[in-house]
Amino acid sequence: MWYDNLKEKRLWAYFENIPAIPRESGDEEGIRQFLLSWAKKHSIEAKTDKTGNVIYYKPATPGMEGKEPILLQGHMDMVCVKTDTSTHDFTKDGIEIVCENGIVRAKDTSLGGDNGIAIAIAMDIFSDEKLQHGPLEALFTISEETGLTGAFGIEKEYISARRMINLDSEEEDIIYIGCAGGIEVDATKEIKWEPVDNNCLVYSLTASGLLGGHSGGEIHKQRANAIKLLARILHRIDSLQLLTISGGTKRNVIPSLASISFVASKERLPIITSIIEEATKEIKGEYLIQDPDISICLTTEEELPELAIDRKLSQKWITSLFLAPHGVATNSLALPGIVETSSNLAIVGINDKEQLYAVSSIRSSVESAKNELAYVVAAAFETCKADIIYSGSYPSWTPNPESKFTKxxxxxxxxFTKKDPIITAIHAGLECGIINSNIEGMDSLSMGPNLFDVHSTKEHLEVESVERIAEFVKFLISTI
Incomplete structure (x- = not known):
């Protein structure tokens, strides 16, 4: 097995089972049944609440009955992305794990270490018969990545612990005690079609090779957004008719691939080619350090469709995409080094109702700033009179530096480590704030091993970091 030479073989054996099960957000039944079956096999009490979350319970070992219960927490779902050439089917295929040079990654897909590693660590702890501990509980939630559904739906009577360790963070030596809140802005616009002139070509423009990544944890790295790149280029080209547009996969992933096809005059081919070449040169120069493998590709074909999107609407939609903010809006003055407010122009396309649509995800640790940036995004799409829906709002998790549990x-x-942890907040969304608000008296913190490039095909776990965090959590629950 790929983990035969690793120190914590049992932990990695548990982890291997998790990516083998399809578990995209909303499709957690397989992993839920696996967790329930595993619990039964190991004589661990397990329950499922009405939302679909799974909860484990393990009584204290002899002599530890007087200890306060501890809740370990992670989520079952994962963000599913794959390379342009991958044939992987996330509805039925297991993820192929690769272990090399001290890291664990997937072949051509995201790994699902976010947050499968939390489940594996909890399973390892619950099956450790030598570990001395007080009462233990574990909560595995559903659909964290697409709306924090499990956290919002948790039934408080299932949880007796009032101290929670969330294992959904991605940097060792950091204890998180706060996170951003968020809201989604969805824009749609009815398509008006018009005939295509015979003297035209079909132009197809693609942006690929971008790093992408987590729109909370990596927005500060100033990586390019494939949708914004194409909007930037096409905003310089007038009198075109859109045919197709697609970009982005998930609301919490920075788009790494986008494609737009359009119709324009044959005679304008040299001008359009020149505009694209000039813009590509600018873009590559700007992103040379943070996103060095950007590729902008233009192809043409002579076979024309009968209809394309109205010229005025095409131009207005491109303008809206050009105007829509993306990236860091403000950095926190209260917590230096932390992003306060950001937006991610996450997804664009044409739906089956023949509507253009766009999805933007807003994050902020300040509620008013979150809402204000959402209005700015909406204003960009109101320039083409799009319909706007605000959805999926969730609160920020306000830090409590005086928490006795954190201290x-x-x-x-x-x-355990002979070094002080960094105690701070994170711009990514965590379930802690929602769970705290649903369960009165809950005191939470978040930690985890080094996990890089989440929500991308480059996602990978650092083996030694995972094992250190797993060992620390065991030490912690055996000594408090």
């Missing part, structure tokens, strides 16, 4: 965990972390 205790920080003390134990220093005792």
């Amino acid at each position: 205790l965990v920080a003390q134990k972390y220093k005792e």
Whole structure:
């Protein structure tokens, strides 16, 4: 097995089972049944609430009955992305794991270490018969990646613990005690079609090779957005008719691939080619450091469709995409080094109702700033009189630096590692704030191993970091 030479073989054996099960957000039944079956096999009490979350319970070991319960928490679902050439089917295919040079990754797809590694760590702890501990619970939620559905739907009577360790963070030596809130802005516009002139060509423009990544955890890295690149280029070209447009896959993923096809005059081919070449040169120069493998490709074909999108609407929609904000809006002054407010122009396309649509995801640790940026995004699409829907709003998790639980965990972390952890907040969304608000008296923190390039095909876990965090969590629950 790929983990035969790794130190924590049982943990990695558990992890191997998780990516083998299709578990895109909304399709968690397979992983839910696996978790329930595994619990039964190991004589662990397990329940499922009405939302579909799974909860494990393990009584204290003898002599530890008086300890306060601890809740371990992670989510079952994953963000599913694959390379342009991959034939992987996330509805039925297991993910192929590769272990090399101290990292664990997937072949041509996202790994699902976010947040499969939390499940594996919890399984390893619950099956460790030598571990001394107080009462333990574990909560595995559904659809964290697409709306925090499980966290919102948790039934408080299933949870007795009031101290929670969320294992959904991606950087060792950091304890997170706060996170951003978010909201989604959806814009749609009815398509008006018009005839295509015979003296035209079909132009197809594609942006690919971008790094993409997590729109919360990596928005500060200033990587390119494939949708914004194409809008930037096409905004310089007038009198075109859109044919097709697609870009982005998930609301919390920075788009790494986008394609737009359009109709324009044959005679304008040299001008259009020149505009694209000039813009491509600019873009490659601007992103040379943070996104060095950007590719902008133009192809043409002479076979024409009968209809294309109205010229005025085509231009207005491109303008809306050009105007829509993307990236960091403000950095936090209260927490230096942390993004306060950002937006991600995440998805564009044409739906089966023959509507142009766009999805933007807004994050902020300040509620008013979150809403204000959402209005700015909406204003960009209102220039073409699009219909706007605001959805999926969730609150920020306000840091509590005076938390006794956080101070205790920080003390134990220093005792275990001989170094002080960094205690801060994160711009990505975590379930802690929602769970805290649903379960009165809950005190939460978040931590995790080094996990890189999540929500992308480059996602990978650092083996030694995973094993250190797993060992620390065992130490923690055996000593508090």
